[in-house]
Amino acid sequence: MEELILKLKQEIIEVLNLEDIKPEDIDNDAPLFGEGLGLDSIDALELIVLMEKNYGIKLQDPAKGKEIFKSISVMADYIQKNRTR
Amino acid sequence: MERKGLDFVVLNQGNAQLTELYRSQIGDWPKFFKMDTLSKAGFVASELLLKKLGERRCGSEEFIQSRAIVLFGSTASLCADRNYQETIQNKDNYYPSPALFVYTLPNIVTGEIAIRNHWRGESSFYVLEAPDAAQMAFHLACAFQDSVTESILAGWVDSRNNDDFQVFMTLIRKEDAADTDWLAGQLQLIINDLNK
Numbered sequence: 001m002e003e004l005i006l007k008l009k010q011e012i013i014e015v016l017n018l019e020d021i022k023p024e025d026i027d028n029d030a031p032l033f034g035e036g037l038g039l040d041s042i043d044a045l046e047l048i049v050l051m052e053k054n055y056g057i058k059l060q061d062p063a064k065g066k067e068i069f070k071s072i073s074v075m076a077d078y079i080q081k082n083r084t085r
Numbered sequence: 086m087e088r089k090g091l092d093f094v095v096l097n098q099g100n101a102q103l104t105e106l107y108r109s110q111i112g113d114w115p116k117f118f119k120m121d122t123l124s125k126a127g128f129v130a131s132e133l134l135l136k137k138l139g140e141r142r143c144g145s146e147e148f149i150q151s152r153a154i155v156l157f158g159s160t161a162s163l164c165a166d167r168n169y170q171e172t173i174q175n176k177d178n179y180y181p182s183p184a185l186f187v188y189t190l191p192n193i194v195t196g197e198i199a200i201r202n203h204w205r206g207e208s209s210f211y212v213l214e215a216p217d218a219a220q221m222a223f224h225l226a227c228a229f230q231d232s233v234t235e236s237i238l239a240g241w242v243d244s245r246n247n248d249d250f251q252v253f254m255t256l257i258r259k260e261d262a263a264d265t266d267w268l269a270g271q272l273q274l275i276i277n278d279l280n281k
Contacts, residue, residue, distance in 0.1 A: 016184070019118040038115075045183035053180045 005076045012072075015050050016043050028073045036071075044069060056084030091271045093240075093255040094134040095278050096126065100248045103129050110136065114201060121165040121188035122244040124197045127156065130254035131198045131238060138256060151235035153207040154195040155228050157221055158243040161191035161212050168247070194242055206234060216241050216276040222269035226262045235259050241279065253279050 009023035016039065030036040033044070044065050051057040057079065059065060068078045096102065103125045107117050111132050120128060141147075165188035172182040187193065195208035211224055225239055240254035253275050261268055 017118040019115070042119075042183050042187055049180050049182065 001076060001080065004080060005072055008072060008076050008079070011050060011054060012047070015046055026072060029071045031071060032069050032075075047075075051079065054085075055079050055082075057082050088267065091255045091257070091261065091275065092134065092138055093253055093275045093278075094130050094137060095253045095275065096130055096133075097251045097279060100125070100250070103250075106133065116197075119184060120197060121162075121168070121185075121193075122247050122250050123158070123162060123164060123191065123242055124188060124194040126244060126250040126252040127194035127240070127242040127254070128197050128201065130240060130242070130252045132201075134238070134254045134256065135202075148236070149203060149205050150233050151206060152202070152204045153228055153234045153237045154198055154204065155207075155209050155211070155225055155237050155239045156191075156195055157211045157213050157216070157224075157239075157241050158191060159212065159214055160243055160245055161210070162189050162193070164244045164246055165189050198238065204238075207231065216272075216279065218269040218272035218276055221272050222262070222265045225257055225268065226265045229259050229262045237262075241276070251279060 005028060006023055009026050012018065012026075013021055013023065018037065021037070026037065032047075033039050039047075045062075047069055048059050048062060048065060051059065059068075068075055096106075100122055103122075106129050107114075107125075111117070111129065114128075117125060117128060165185060169182060169185040169189050172180055172185060191212065192208065192210040195210055199205070199208055207228060209228070211221075213220060221239070221241075225237055228234055228237055236259065237257045238254065239257050240252060242250075242252045242254075244250040255272075255275060257268065261271075
């Protein structure tokens with residue numbers, strides 16, 4: 001799980017152009033949206049694309065993203081349970 | 086009394102210059118890193134101009150409704166269009182990027198500047214074949230015809246590829262646009278600088 005969390009952080013930094021942020025700066029349990037990394041709605045769409053492209057997970061209901069993208073830990077847990085690649 | 090010429094900022098080097106300028110002169114707007122080159126160029130030039138003019142920073146009530154943004158360029162959002170196209174080019178690797186898609190309109194750069202400064206005045210982006218002082222002066226003068234616009238952040242913003250851009254930014258006050266010949270002359274001086 002630790003390995004997946006680190007990989008996920010690196011992918012998020014790259015795909016969302018979070019310049020000046022390193023994986024160790026992202027708290028596993030901090031909210032990704034709002035106070036945490038301050039991501040916006042376009043970032044949420046990019047995360048949905050990332051999950052499909054890198055892990056073969058297609059979110060049928062984008063509203064579910066709110067729950068899945070709660071934190072890195074929650075997201076990694078969801079990926080581990082649902083990944084097809 | 087001789088009229089003071091327009092203050093302006095010209096930038097026309099590589100993308101690295103924009104990031105360097107952002108880091109050294111601005112630094113408090115992380116959304117910069119998500120922008121396409123066109124928006125980065127417009128954003129940085131606008132920030133440097135406002136700094137040069139010594140205007141109070143964002144949220145200034147004074148300009149919320151009365152400050153318009155009118156920009157011109159020749160390739161519009163072509164660079165962002167190409168970047169986005171790459172994400173949908175391959176049927177077997179078809180992952181349209183929302184973050185790239187949002188920049189596939191040239192007027193997004195005006196929005197980025199308006200959001201940063203909390204300006205809610207008119208904004209527009211005109212596509213011209215090349216910088217044309219007379220035509221730009223005409224459109225700028227027209228933009229003052231409403232009852233609210235008192236000043237316009239105006240400029241040329243063009244990006245042919247991710248590493249190649251050309252931008253100038255200036256501030257036009259209503260009295261500047263009353264004499265379109267003078268305004269066109271001033272814009273021509275800036276255009277000459279842009280092409281150096």
